[in-house]
Amino acid sequence: MTFGSILSRVLGAIYIIPWYAWMGHYGNIANALTAKSYNIYSLFLIISTAGIPGAIAKQIAKYNALNEYRVGQRLFKHGLLLxxxxxxxxxxxxxxxxxxxxxxxxxxxxxxxxxxxxxxIIPIMSIMRGYFQGYSNMMPSAMSQFVEQLARVIWMLVTAYVIMQVQHGNYLNAVIQSNFAAFIGAIFGILLLAFFYLRQKRQVDQLIATSDDDLQVSTSALFREIVEQSIPFILIDSGITLYQLVDQYTFHAMIASFIHASYDQIESWYALFGLNANKLIMIVVSLATAMSVTAIPLLSAAHARREWHDIARQLENTLELFFVVMIPASFGMAAIARPLYTVFYGPDKLGVAVLQLSSFTAISLGLFTVLLAMQQGLSENGLAIKYLVIGLVIKLLIQYPLIRLFKIFGPLVATNIAMFFTIAFSLKHLHIKYHYNLGRMSRRVIGILAFSVIMFVVVFLVEHVAGMFLSPDRRISAVIDLVLGVAAGCLVYGYLALKSGLAEVIGGSRVTSLRIKLRI
Incomplete structure (x- = not known):
């Protein structure tokens, strides 16, 4: 699931290199249009699916754990109609x-x-993904996600090239077609999921035949259960989107109140963090999203069986896996921000600075996603919504003073501060209620942080030395610089994690065999 999510995000980021170049000097304006439209689109997707895919995954996992496969199947079919x-x-x-x-x-x-x-049509695709996740089968979701993105990117690039390079047309028409590509991608995603559903049907039918059938749930009760479970998912799943919408509808007016600049100039500034940097950091955040989607049915099943020790272990495992990947990925992205931004968007000192801050913001976004997903899996939707609302209120209160103080960096600083409170409340609550080993996890996080800082310093030095021989403003040079930085970062962090035993503790026996083979 994580691999599929990352691959989709990488595809969704790589296309921007030719697409942005073909837009010419309209690049940032086109990106601002796309970012604003996608924020609204994302919110509508969450509302239109009504959180039902996540709710379906959770409830199917619950009924499967109780050996009530027939109820889970009826739940899926009714959800598909909704x-x-x-x-x-x-x-x-x-x-x-x-x-x-x-x-x-x-x-x-x-x-x-x-x-x-x-x-x-995307809601239909989403609930089909939720169905497979409820059976702890992540492969169909991951594959459909990749195929959807691939079809979308192909349509975007072909239409952008034809309109901008062949016909020398209007950039707005190219942006319209690039957004219509979401529909094309969804069609391919649904077709693939339908194929997996038909292939798995015989196996599911056998499970249904062995169902206990002790639970008699009416159709109206199923619909009520879907709605009750889905409403919290709407609010929680839209968390990051709501933060982005706050930026979208406040940044322009707030910064225009004390800086005199043209409309398009302010839109270009918004594009720097609203889409340019955001598209890159969401590759890293997708790690957290994939982990959270996987955690919901696992935690839900353990909660249904009232296995409190298993819940505590699952909480620890998910958080530790998140930190061991997310922290070094964020530090690494910050260290290679200059060549990375140049490769995707061209040289821009302000854009690089925004990307560096956004890289650290990715940790907040990812942890926010994982924690709220955990609370969903544990049927603590009310608390998750409460913590989300507290964060949003804080974001709204500090948005203007921080934009006035930090200009274009203000929205990112406000997001980090607001999410800090949500994250702190969630961690404290989960620790008090489920007694996961906070001390052990804290020691491991400190180790991960220390290794990440060392890696950051090494990569930064590699980038600095490479910059003496390679022009940082040329894409080809930036690609070489980028490869050197990534290689140095992976080697340093990988060696430190293996040598200290940290990777082995979190990754298990597979990491042990790797360490032995490498003689570390």
């Missing part, structure tokens, strides 16, 4: 209300309407 209805309704609202969401920018209206087509 998805079709919600998708069409939300797509219609998004299409007809596009002028309102555009907030006066008429260029954004056709872009939003192109995305409304995808909203109509």
């Amino acid at each position: 998805m079709g209805i919600f998708g069409l309704v939300c797509a219609a609202i998004m299409y007809f209300c596009a002028p309102v969401f555009a907030a006066g920018d008429q260029r954004q209206v056709p872009v939003l309407r192109a995305l409304a087509c995808a909203v109509a």
